[in-house]
Amino acid sequence: MTVSETRSIPLVELAAKTRVAAQKLGILSTAEKNQAIEAIAQALEAAASEIIAANEADCRAAEAEGIAKPLYNRLKFDTSKLKSTIAGLRDVAKLPDPVGVVQIHRELDQGLILKRITCPLGVLGVIFEARPEAVIQISALAIKSGNGVILKGGKEAINSCQVLVKAIRQGLSQTAIDPDAVQLLTTREEILELLQLDDYVDLIIPRGSNSFVKFVQDNTRIPVLGHAEGICHIYIDKLADIKKAIAITIDAKTQYPAACNAVETLLVHQDIAPGFLLEAVTALQAKNVELRGDDQTLKIVNIKPATAEDWSTEYSDLILSIKIVGNLEEAIAHINTYGSGHTDAIITEDQATANTFLNQVDGAGVFHNCSTRFADGFRYGFGAEVGISTQQMPPRGPVGLEGLVTYKYQVVGDGHIVETYSGSNAKPFTHRDL
């Protein structure tokens, strides 16, 4: 039985309760929020066997449905993943509180003081794929940033999500935070309903395909922070160190092929192509990567031909397309045409070439001589991430605590009026930063 089937109240009431809980949460102290995160960590540890059993049930069902191996690996939530996710949760508790940060403190005139102070957004609606650790990471980030959250995970992870949210709410019940601050939805129908609740939900974060993110944008008045697909590239420059290039390519493709920051297309400078490709293809095939090349590549190595569709495909699997380019400009043009603004890397020992790439590739992450798989909130020191924003406006890339707060301007005077500062005798502002 799903949570929605057992839910006794309409979604609008559930969202209203989340909003009330979030309003109380938003004004709690850092210590109270950190205590709540620790209580969740302990509740998850206590529920470990139930969590693992629920996930095993999800994995069995997904296997019976013939889930692809990389997606199965993303769904699988074993003891070691649980332990590392709980460690990440405790890392979030150690991070500075993103709420109440004074970003601007300025005297406008004597006794008239402006402050810009960060505050929570309110209630977040986060829709994500079948990745159980996302439940824990997003809940922790929401709590620490003072926000309520309504979660919806991928259908394959339904049992895992239910048990995890049950444990999180159980943990919260021992703390100053109302468990209603964290809610779980389980069906697509509920998402459609959620999108209409602009009186209760302040931000929708869809993690999914471009078409799903667009669907959400087209069907809600709530602001949307899109986390869409990752068509990530690695450009192997003519002055690349071949050893580094191969190690980075293998990592970016095979370390977690279903992740959105895995590489999908390799662009290779024509001058280095013969030497690099012979070695790289052997190494990639040894890791069971299926390779698809353009006409130039096929002249050097015996792999499948790529079609035009390959350049705009996110495989989420052990498949990699390869294209030979004449120069850096061609590589940048290809990425800016077919990429998804997620993460792209250049491998080169030439700093000037690297700088041109880092400046001219338009994306949330531009990397030099390292794997695209570093695009991740935990690895950036954010403790965890809500996901990786692929939109142009901030927050962009891995979204951590700072991406979940807004700010307000606080102005304190002592009877000050604007009339004093206008007209021919206008008093000048001091505009002095304090």
Ligand SMILES: NC(=O)C1=CN([C@@H]2O[C@H](COP(=O)(O)OP(=O)(O)OC[C@H]3O[C@@H](n4cnc5c(N)ncnc54)[C@H](OP(=O)(O)O)[C@@H]3O)[C@@H](O)[C@H]2O)C=CC1
């Ligand atoms: N940038 C980022 O941080 C992330 C990007 N992605 C990208 O998302 C893409 C797809 O990932 P995938 O695993 O297939 O996830 P899906 O797109 O299949 O699912 C993601 C979530 O969206 C829901 N959903 C999908 N379509 C609809 C719809 N039409 N109406 C309502 N709900 C919908 C799913 O619900 P249900 O399961 O119930 O069908 C699930 O909860 C990939 O390109 C991946 O890179 C994924 C995660 C993070």
Ligand SMILES: N[C@@H](CCC(=O)OP(=O)(O)O)C(=O)O
């Ligand atoms: N940052 C994460 C990947 C981001 C993410 O959520 O991707 P996805 O596997 O598409 O759900 C990681 O490096 O594992």
